[in-house]
Amino acid sequence: MRSNFSRIWAVGMAVGLTIFLIGSCCKDEPQSDCTDCDLTGIPYNPTPYTVSIPADFPQLEIPATNPMTEEGIALGRRLFYDKRLSADSSMACASCHLPEFGFTDAKAFSTGVDGIMGKRSSMSLTNIGFAYHGLFWDGRAATLEEQALLPVEDPIELHENWPNVVAKLILSTEYPTWFRQAFGIKDKRDITKELATKAIAQFERTLVSGQSRYDALFIRFEDFPTEEEQLGYDLFFDFEPTVPDAECGHCHGSVLLTTNNYFNNAIDSVGSLTEFADLGRGTVTGEYLDNGRFRAPTLRNIALTAPYMHDGRFQTLEEVIEHYNSGGHVAENYDANMHPLGLSQKQKQALITLLHTMTDTSFVQNPSFQDPWK
Amino acid sequence: MKNLWVLWGAMTILMFAGCDKKNDGPQTGSLELTCKATFGAEDLVIGKAYAYPVNNSALKFYLVDYLMSNVRLINSDGDTVKLNDVDIVDFSTVNTDPIQAAAGITFRFNDIPAGEYGTLIVGIGVDTLVNRTKPQDYPSGHPLSIGANRYWDAWKSFIFTKTQGLADMAGNGVFNLPFAYHTGGDALYREVTFQKTTSIEGGKTATARMELDVRALLQQQDGTYWDIEAEPNAHTPGQPAMLLIMDNYPDALQLF
Numbered sequence: 278m279r280s281n282f283s284r285i286w287a288v289g290m291a292v293g294l295t296i297f298l299i300g301s302c303c304k305d306e307p308q309s310d311c312t313d314c315d316l317t318g319i320p321y322n323p324t325p326y327t328v329s330i331p332a333d334f335p336q337l338e339i340p341a342t343n344p345m346t347e348e349g350i351a352l353g354r355r356l357f358y359d360k361r362l363s364a365d366s367s368m369a370c371a372s373c374h375l376p377e378f379g380f381t382d383a384k385a386f387s388t389g390v391d392g393i394m395g396k397r398s399s400m401s402l403t404n405i406g407f408a409y410h411g412l413f414w415d416g417r418a419a420t421l422e423e424q425a426l427l428p429v430e431d432p433i434e435l436h437e438n439w440p441n442v443v444a445k446l447i448l449s450t451e452y453p454t455w456f457r458q459a460f461g462i463k464d465k466r467d468i469t470k471e472l473a474t475k476a477i478a479q480f481e482r483t484l485v486s487g488q489s490r491y492d493a494l495f496i497r498f499e500d501f502p503t504e505e506e507q508l509g510y511d512l513f514f515d516f517e518p519t520v521p522d523a524e525c526g527h528c529h530g531s532v533l534l535t536t537n538n539y540f541n542n543a544i545d546s547v548g549s550l551t552e553f554a555d556l557g558r559g560t561v562t563g564e565y566l567d568n569g570r571f572r573a574p575t576l577r578n579i580a581l582t583a584p585y586m587h588d589g590r591f592q593t594l595e596e597v598i599e600h601y602n603s604g605g606h607v608a609e610n611y612d613a614n615m616h617p618l619g620l621s622q623k624q625k626q627a628l629i630t631l632l633h634t635m636t637d638t639s640f641v642q643n644p645s646f647q648d649p650w651k
Numbered sequence: 652m653k654n655l656w657v658l659w660g661a662m663t664i665l666m667f668a669g670c671d672k673k674n675d676g677p678q679t680g681s682l683e684l685t686c687k688a689t690f691g692a693e694d695l696v697i698g699k700a701y702a703y704p705v706n707n708s709a710l711k712f713y714l715v716d717y718l719m720s721n722v723r724l725i726n727s728d729g730d731t732v733k734l735n736d737v738d739i740v741d742f743s744t745v746n747t748d749p750i751q752a753a754a755g756i757t758f759r760f761n762d763i764p765a766g767e768y769g770t771l772i773v774g775i776g777v778d779t780l781v782n783r784t785k786p787q788d789y790p791s792g793h794p795l796s797i798g799a800n801r802y803w804d805a806w807k808s809f810i811f812t813k814t815q816g817l818a819d820m821a822g823n824g825v826f827n828l829p830f831a832y833h834t835g836g837d838a839l840y841r842e843v844t845f846q847k848t849t850s851i852e853g854g855k856t857a858t859a860r861m862e863l864d865v866r867a868l869l870q871q872q873d874g875t876y877w878d879i880e881a882e883p884n885a886h887t888p889g890q891p892a893m894l895l896i897m898d899n900y901p902d903a904l905q906l907f
Contacts, residue, residue: 335786336787338790407797409791409792514804515803515805515886515887516804516805526805530804531786531797531802532787532797533797536798537797538800564747566697566698566747607827609713609817609826611829613714613815613816613830613831614831615829
């Protein structure tokens, strides 16, 4: 009996040791350069952070697995602006999401590290923490944490791989400390892509914009709109029966100026829904009626984010308004609120004026959102 | 004698224990309410063409939904059991194929006290109290949240029902006229009362089926049908199409 026990114990120990060694080997790649891996001497006292949400905004829903802390946000901001996340250290997340352009890159298509042009325009990150119905134009990532994983390895974006990024972070002089302070890791080698994207997501959840003139006029009623601004608002939301309904509010309603839902806004003429050059939401769901649908972006800071649409086909807001005024192209799944609007020049200009009230300079110039490496 | 007293005591305890055991059984049951949509006698399938009795025209529907709120059962004593606050009955993503259209959308309501209920009431839209709230008051995923896309600022109201699609008014097979009828506003909240016995048994699930005839929503009082070409859009309170649709809901809904 004792002999059997000893044998089992010995076999168990051998298996355990083997698993431990394999685990160590796998973890070991950067370890050869890891001369001081222990981080426990660095204090870990994260400071909980509450995002300041403007009145009348929805609740910011934060995953229980990623509570926000000052240290996590600071780390995320550094990662967001760090070009080491790309294969040749030439691009960061921020390369396509610049504050001065409402966290877009002001291009129709972004170009990745290999000079390959993407097929969609970069989306604004304004109030991105409130986007609960999927991210990207097609909604293929459910959360900010999931979203942040993808551009790093995308061949037409940063074209790096996460093991390399993690190795760079481990070997850097600063990041292990920052990861320790944000997440309490005990060892440099505990840095993971999941922790990196959690930090980026924390930073992104702070990107709250609610201090535009639009907010002062129509949300907080702190000021009186000009006649033109009021006309634009009435057209946008159908407030005044004596002026046409520009139908904007269906997709860009609510205090967020988007519902973050998916629409075919009639920009393409197709014989069947399989003929769209970019199937958009349909590539994710596989649903025929989702082909050609894209997530409606927020109109907050829209004057800063030209060109417009998922493929940047419209250079100006005037072109966008002209498209909607025309009614666009009928398709099976296009939004039925699309139809010729018959807006006068004065009415079109009023809409553009209203869109300009949505610019929040305090947001795009917020020092907390700028590049911390400069 | 002493033995008799012991026997009587034991039997009494056993009797009460038996009673207790009976009371331990489930006192509540469930109701599964399946909501279906039809166009006349046919199941409503998204994107399918239906002959519309106006000038040989035809309609295809791409968005048909309604808010179902304040669903409650009432028994003969007047006791009311509220089954829900609000749900969206959205056929646009479910009725994309005939099988799903035939199956309908099932809502399950639990913890209903066992008993016979002669009345089922269904609210279409939301009542005034709820209509004072705003989408930002609700968490994501809630039927009234921002993402549900059911609020119209100009009305200060949730959108109670949506009926959207494309019309072929020339009868030539070309569906090129979009139509969109949205309803809302306090005055248009409707409650539909069904006088039909629903038996809820403890631990069991009763079933009921509620069908919405979308064609009936568009039928006018004189028996003719709404001229979609004349007014293809309605989402301004006071527009006749909004009132027509909401007034038709009680007759367009049937409980089986």
